Amino acid sequence: MQFSKSTDYALHALIHLAQSERRNNIGIKELCATLGVSESYLSKIMSKLRQDGIVRAVPGVNGGYELARPAGEITFLEVIQVIEGRQQLFECSNLDSQQHRLLAEDRAARQDQDCQGQSECLVKKVMDGAERQLHQYLREYTIQSVLDAASKECNHALNKK
Amino acid sequence: MQFSKSTDYALHALIHLAQSERRNNIGIKELCATLGVSESYLSKIMSKLRQDGIVRAVPGVNGGYELARPAGEITFLEVIQVIEGRQQLFECSNLDSQQHRLLAEDRAARQDQDCQGQSECLVKKVMDGAERQLHQYLREYTIQSVLDAASKECNHALNKK
DNA sequence: ATCATTATGGACCTATGATATCCATTATAA
DNA sequence: TTATAATGGATATCATAGGTCCATAATGAT
Ligand code: SF4
Ligand code: SF4
Numbered sequence: 001m002q003f004s005k006s007t008d009y010a011l012h013a014l015i016h017l018a019q020s021e022r023r024n025n026i027g028i029k030e031l032c033a034t035l036g037v038s039e040s041y042l043s044k045i046m047s048k049l050r051q052d053g054i055v056r057a058v059p060g061v062n063g064g065y066e067l068a069r070p071a072g073e074i075t076f077l078e079v080i081q082v083i084e085g086r087q088q089l090f091e092c093s094n095l096d097s098q099q100h101r102l103l104a105e106d107r108a109a110r111q112d113q114d115c116q117g118q119s120e121c122l123v124k125k126v127m128d129g130a131e132r133q134l135h136q137y138l139r140e141y142t143i144q145s146v147l148d149a150a151s152k153e154c155n156h157a158l159n160k161k
Numbered sequence: 162m163q164f165s166k167s168t169d170y171a172l173h174a175l176i177h178l179a180q181s182e183r184r185n186n187i188g189i190k191e192l193c194a195t196l197g198v199s200e201s202y203l204s205k206i207m208s209k210l211r212q213d214g215i216v217r218a219v220p221g222v223n224g225g226y227e228l229a230r231p232a233g234e235i236t237f238l239e240v241i242q243v244i245e246g247r248q249q250l251f252e253c254s255n256l257d258s259q260q261h262r263l264l265a266e267d268r269a270a271r272q273d274q275d276c277q278g279q280s281e282c283l284v285k286k287v288m289d290g291a292e293r294q295l296h297q298y299l300r301e302y303t304i305q306s307v308l309d310a311a312s313k314e315c316n317h318a319l320n321k322k
Numbered sequence: 323a324t325c326a327t328t329a330t331g332g333a334c335c336t337a338t339g340a341t342a343t344c345c346a347t348t349a350t351a352a
Numbered sequence: 353t354t355a356t357a358a359t360g361g362a363t364a365t366c367a368t369a370g371g372t373c374c375a376t377a378a379t380g381a382t
Contacts, residue, residue, distance in 0.1 A: 001164060001245045003288070004369065005254050011284055012260055027328070036258035041371055047330065059329040060379025076287060084162045093166050097197035099173055103311060122307040123172055126237060126299075127164070133298045137291050146283040150264060165340065188357070201343050208359065220358040221350030 007083045009037055010045050011143075014079065017055065018071040018143050025064035045083065052082045072144035077135055079143075089134070090127035092120075168244045170198055171206050172304075175240065178216065179232040179304045186225035206244065213243045233305035238296055240304075250295070251288035253281075 012035050020026050028046065032039045046065055049055045056068045067074065094100055103121035173196050181187050189207065193200045207226055210216045217229045228235065255261055264282035 001162065001241075001250070002248055003162060003251050006369080008251070008254050012255065012258075015264070015284070016260060029328090034258065034260050036255050036260075038371070040373070043329070044331090044371090050329090057329060058379070059327080059377075061325095061327045061381055063328045063379065065329090076291075080162075087163055089162070090164050090169070093169050094173065094197050097173075097195065099177060099195050099197075103176070103307075122310045123176070126302045126306070130237075130295055130298050134291055134295050137294045138287075141287045145287070146264075149283045167340080190357090199342070202341070204358070205342090205360090211358090218358060219350065220348075220356075222352055222354095222356045224350065224357050226358090 003080065004084060006045050007080055009035060009042060010049060010079050010083050011076070013042065013046065013065075014049070014054070014067070014071075014074060014143050015146055017065060017067050018147055021067065021071075024066050025058060025062060026066065027064040031065070048082055049079075052078075054079065054082065067143075070144070071147060072142050074143045075139050076141045077138035080138060088128070089131040090124065092124055164241065165245060167206050168241055170196060170203060171210060171240050171244050172237070174203065174207065174226075175210070175215070175228070175232075175235060175304050176307055178226060178228050179308055182228065182232075185227050186219060186223060187227065188225040192226070209243055210240075213239075215240065215243065228304075231305070232308060233303050235304045236300050237302045238299035241299060249289070250292040251285065253285055 013031050016031060016034050017026055028039055028043050031046070032042045035042065046055065046057065050057045050065075050068075053068050054074060055065045057063070057065050092100070100121070103123070104119045174192050177192060177195050178187055189200055189204050192207070193203045196203065207216065207218065211218045211226075211229075214229050215235060216226045218224070218226050253261070261282070264284070265280045
């Protein structure tokens with residue numbers, strides 16, 4: 001249970017793009033030099049980010065990438081979901097087991113019409129809750145958050161002198 | 162980014178053990194019949210749970226498994242960590258990149274003696290925060306939680322009649 | 323219009339880890 | 353002593369992550 005390296009790369013690439021917003025179109029060469037990743041691999045990742053509308057890309061001379069939206073509107077959650085996919089953290093794999101009938105289906109049957117038919121037990125509910133927690137947290141941080149914190153600390157350091 | 166099936170199996174097995182606490186020593190045969198999983202695979206998982214002191218095992222006739230501790234003291238987090246391992250959700254993979262120097266090391270250098278030398282940037286901090294959130298949530302639920310909720314709903318259903 | 327440049331996407335490869343099985347051995351209680 | 357049940361090593365299979373290469377398409381500069 002770990003985030004993939006691709007997610008790491010994607011976040012770092014976006015931060016570099018955000019830091020360089022003045023001059024448009026950062027090429028893949030500059031990106032992979034900054035991140036220390038191979039050009040061919042990073043371009044796959046950038047392509048994904050483009051398909052999901054997080055960056056814009058323009059080919060040709062002086063082409064490259066730029067953020068498609070303000071850095072403050074690109075959340076960690078979004079980036080992670082683009083790269084990792086959107087499967088659930090926990091997926092029931094025993095839906096026809098005796099135990100599932102015991103914990104989920106019989107229970108659902110007892111509850112008659114109200115709250116009907118979701119046929120999920122507490123295990124699933126707890127895990128889904130964990131996922132919601134995680135998502136809520138990751139939605140609160142954006143690419144801009146990282147830049148802000150960096151420059152705030154910079155100012156703080158300057159004020160001390 | 163998903164929990165493995167093994168984690169699924171482990172949780173379900175522990176719930177069955179907890180439900181059967183009256184009679185000790187549930188054999189692997191009963192467990193895998195209840196869960197609908199192969200005997201050979203589940204035994205690996207049970208072995209891990211034993212090595213980490215979550216269940217006790219006794220071989221031989223009428224042997225089997227039982228919880229090593231009260232179900233209320235076995236948290237989701239613990240089970241997950243035993244099966245999934247304890248690596249961090251996010252591990253920096255570019256610690257010698259130009260960008261890391263920019264975001265983390267230079268910053269650390271600026272801060273002189275106070276708050277010294279951790280050399281981590283905000284990305285890492287956000288991700289570690291996400292992990293803490295997740296862990297805190299998963300620590301609040303135990304195997305007993307699932308049983309309690311199941312029986313409470315059962316009583317509720319009875320009272321309605 | 324041509325050209326150098328840059329992103330794109332398909333094909334491909336390798337390494338790693340999850341999932342799964344089999345069996346010989348060990349430990350235990352009856 | 354013996355039948356039984358857990359253990360751990362070896363092995364197989366499969367999916368995914370991680371990574372490379374190249375032919376093609378798109379673009380701005382000339
Ligand atoms: S609903 Fe509950 S019992 Fe059924 S498969 Fe999912 S986790 Fe297991
Ligand atoms: S500390 Fe920050 S910049 Fe450095 S590798 Fe980790 S996430 Fe990237």
